[in-house]
Amino acid sequence: MKNESSLNIEIFGKNYTVSDGLTNMTLKKCSKLDKYFKDDENATVQFTVTLEGDTYQTDCVVTTRGIVYRAAAATDSPYTNLDLVIPKLLGQVRKQKSIWGRKGAGFGKKKANKRNHEPVVTIEDTEE
Secondary structure, three states, X not given: OOOOOOOEEEEEEEOOOOOHHHXXXXXXXXXXXXXXXXXXXXXXXXXXXXXXXXXXXXXXXXXXXXXXXXXXXXXXXXXXXXXXXXXXXXXXXXXXXXXXXXXXXXOOOOOEOOOOOOEOOOOOOOOO
């Protein structure tokens, strides 16, 4: 399966050979992340699948614009791990995006009057 995503996706295996099926599923699942990073051509997703005994540990690191998102899962199947890791990353990205949206809204800006679009200035007179 060709990587049609704008993300740079890297898949590594430690003590495990990554199969074509897992690679194809990883590329398919990463398309959900693509909508958040489509304007960043340097965004990188690194999957590392490690086999430790009977347990597969999957670590995923997304790096974009100096921000790092990380998620991990450990089960008896690397496919199940993939189903657990992607929603964790999506939750982190959504949370960060909503914080960015709220942070810049209204700070340092004057409120405008809706009728004539002039700044509303409140002057308090404190004479005693």
